[in-house]
Amino acid sequence: MALLVGVVGAGAYAVGSLYPPAFVTMVKPREAPAAPHASSEEGIAHTAQIEKQLMELPLVRHLLSAGDGGKGGENASGRVEGRPSDSIGVLSGSNPSTQSPSLETSPSSSTAEPYYIASRPYRRFPPSKLLHSLTAGTLRGPGRFAVPPLIVAKTKAGAAAEGGHEGDAYAFVHLGRSLCGHDGIIHGGLLATICDEAFARTAFFSLPSKVGVTARLELDYRAPTYADQFVVIQTSLVENRGRKAVVQGEIRDMNGKLLVSGKAIFVEPKFAKFLDTSLVKDAMDTHD
Structure with a gap:
């Protein structure tokens, strides 16, 4: 015995x-070693590996292959443009309350407009501005945000065909080990930050001047978010009244587990029409 x-x-x-x-x-x-410096050989290899893993996520591959006619998606630094031949497909259950991010491909057509367009926020951000940007600069690098997020956002054609609104999106983000509160678990404030930015990007599509500020952000933390993994932030417009937009969304892991859910209110400043919003469009990659 x-x-x-x-x-x-x-x-x-x-x-x-x-x-x-x-x-x-x-x-x-x-235990985990310190993150390598971004410009070191190890750091460059680490970043390339994360980018490769991002593009090989099943949902990402499905989206991008649908977007480029089945050729396997864009290269690491490119984006799927909204050309008629680049119909990206339709996400089934695009409401963030769905249990997991699934996909159905729409019938492609040489004359059809894309339902979704992929983009990479911060890709065009001026280097001088990166110095003082939290998520685009300070927190960028191996062990933190190794690569820019990948956004797959609904177009006007997609909204007309499948419901929802232009700008409803899925944002894929890799969360490194150095973004933790308790070691191994991503800091709740960091999750609030990425929700704020993802929700804002969706809200901006519906605001008159395409820019706004956060008036309220409410989140419910449903489960611990572990480090060193990809998550997807699903966002959708709930309400738009003039200079006010309400967006809801949630964070899930790649197995569909709900980690964070929430809602935010964004308001466009009264003087927004006098502002140069090109920098915001550069940051969010929303020129198109």
Whole structure:
């Protein structure tokens, strides 16, 4: 009996070491080395690997292959343009309340406009502005936001065909180990920040001058968000009245698990029509 207990105990320990329960990883996360410098050989390789993994996510591959006629998607720095031949397809259940991000491809047509367009926020952001930008500059690099987010946003044609609104989107983000509050778990304030930016991007499409400020952001944290993983932020416009837009959304992991849900109100300043909004469009990559 003692031998049997010993064998079972040793087996349980081995399995637990390889696949520790979630509460164990929360109490005692695995050790991780410091993130490499972005310009180092290791840092460049790390960034390239994250970009490769991003483009190989099943949902991303499905979207981008549908967008470029089945050729496998754009290269790491490009975007799927909204040309008639680049019909990106339709996300089934584009309301953020769906259980997981699934996809159905729409019938392609040489004359059809794309239902979704992919873009990379911050890709065109001026280097001088990166110095003082939290998510585009300060938190950019290996171990943090290694690569720019990938956005797949609904077009006017997509909204007309499938419901919803122009700008409703899925945003794919990789969360590095250095973005934690408790080691191994992403800081809740950081999750609020990426929700704020993703929600804002959707709101801007419906505001008269395509720019606004956050008036209210409400979030419910449903489960711990672990570091070193990709998440998808799903957003949709709830209401638009003049200079006010309400957006709802949620964060899910790549298995469809709900991590954060919330709603935000954005208001366009009264003097917005006098502002040069090109920098905002550069940051959000919304010129098209």
